[in-house]
Amino acid sequence: MSAKPQDAGAPPVQLWSRDGFQGALSVVTRQTYAPDYLSVQGPHAPRRAVLERLTPDDQDDPEALPTTVATSRLGVKLHVSGRRTPMPYVVRNVEADEIHFIQSGTVKFETDVGCLTATEGDFVCIPRSIAYRYAPTGDAMRSVIVESPSVLKLAPPAPSGLLNVARDLKHAEVDATMPAGGPTRLVLKTLDPENTVFMLPHDPLALGVHLSESVPVWKLNLANIQVHAYLPEGGPPSQFLQSGTGDLLMFNLSARPGGRPPVHINADFDELICYVRGPGAWGGCTEPGTLTCVPKGVIHHGPSEDVPEGYQAWLLETRATMRWTPKALAVAELMETGQYMPHPGAGK
Numbered sequence: 035m036s037a038k039p040q041d042a043g044a045p046p047v048q049l050w051s052r053d054g055f056q057g058a059l060s061v062v063t064r065q066t067y068a069p070d071y072l073s074v075q076g077p078h079a080p081r082r083a084v085l086e087r088l089t090p091d092d093q094d095d096p097e098a099l100p101t102t103v104a105t106s107r108l109g110v111k112l113h114v115s116g117r118r119t120p121m122p123y124v125v126r127n128v129e130a131d132e133i134h135f136i137q138s139g140t141v142k143f144e145t146d147v148g149c150l151t152a153t154e155g156d157f158v159c160i161p162r163s164i165a166y167r168y169a170p171t172g173d174a175m176r177s178v179i180v181e182s183p184s185v186l187k188l189a190p191p192a193p194s195g196l197l198n199v200a201r202d203l204k205h206a207e208v209d210a211t212m213p214a215g216g217p218t219r220l221v222l223k224t225l226d227p228e229n230t231v232f233m234l235p236h237d238p239l240a241l242g243v244h245l246s247e248s249v250p251v252w253k254l255n256l257a258n259i260q261v262h263a264y265l266p267e268g269g270p271p272s273q274f275l276q277s278g279t280g281d282l283l284m285f286n287l288s289a290r291p292g293g294r295p296p297v298h299i300n301a302d303f304d305e306l307i308c309y310v311r312g313p314g315a316w317g318g319c320t321e322p323g324t325l326t327c328v329p330k331g332v333i334h335h336g337p338s339e340d341v342p343e344g345y346q347a348w349l350l351e352t353r354a355t356m357r358w359t360p361k362a363l364a365v366a367e368l369m370e371t372g373q374y375m376p377h378p379g380a381g382k
């Protein structure tokens with residue numbers, strides 16, 4: 035492993051950078067391949083997990099909430115959901131905005147600002163304190179849910195180019211035919227260990243008409259977010275979404291032309307990448323729904339993104355220091371940070 039060459043012709047540099055891709059940087063050369071490590075002990079280690087190997091609690095228990103796979107002191111969290119039947123209650127997260135990424139299946143969302151149906155590759159934004167429930171339209175679905183205590187907003191680098199908002203951003207629409215319904219449970223999700231549950235006389239998601247122009251619940255498909263490439267040598271991706279405090283950024287990290295990233299250290303951001311699907315492999319990631327995490331301050335290289343066969347992936351950068359939960363650790367493996375394969379010395 036220590037004799038592993040870098041890409042032919044690539045300068046043997048090591049980049050340290052502040053503030054994700056935006057801040058101060060320092061570049062040095064090294065005689066050895068910096069991402070190599072022989073072993074690691076402790077929580078702040080790079081890991082990967084094929085999320086299909088985790089059975090979310092809500093897959094077999096309709097009452098369950100999605101299963102948390104990573105948490106942080108800043109309140110940024112990741113969950114996975116795998117419902118086979120509709121939620122028998124309505125939930126309102128009063129602590130965080132949520133992005134639901136639909137990994138597989140088709141999912142009908144009903145919210146208290148309207149309904150939308152999301153398909154594979156859609157990001158669905160449900161801001162703080164919007165009540166909702168969802169259900170697979172078939173017999174299965176998988177989603178990865180990102181929670182951000184700071185408000186999430188689309189933030190492409192220019193008004194046009196990365197996103198075609200007029201064409202591709204779809205907002206929830208009121209379904210006035212939804213019956214008023216009978217007694218319905220509303221679960222308020224908070225930071226408390228137990229949830230607060232209201233029993234309401236009617237379905238709170240049965241609405242009349244929309245009177246305001248803006249609708250805060252939307253969907254956007256990963257495939258409709260363009261990739262930003264620097265040719266010929268490559269450069270950082272561009273975010274399409276960020277939190278108000280700038281402590282959470284999201285990017286399309288699907289295949290794009292250009293050189294491989296440099297060996298680098300993020301001073302401030304944990305880097306979580308979800309390899310969604312091929313056809314092409316992204317380095318050591320070939321299985322749909324593979325989540326990789328390189329914590330801040332851990333030297334990494336990363337596979338080439340210039341994959342002619344194409345693949346889909348997204349990147350979450352966060353100032354939060356993420357910790358995998360025991361349920362996620364049970365299906366995770368230690369990762370080497372060159373090609374993002376399982377580490378050859380992998381204990382867990």
Ligand SMILES: [Fe+2]
Nearest residue numbers: 298305334336
């Ligand atoms: Fe990185």
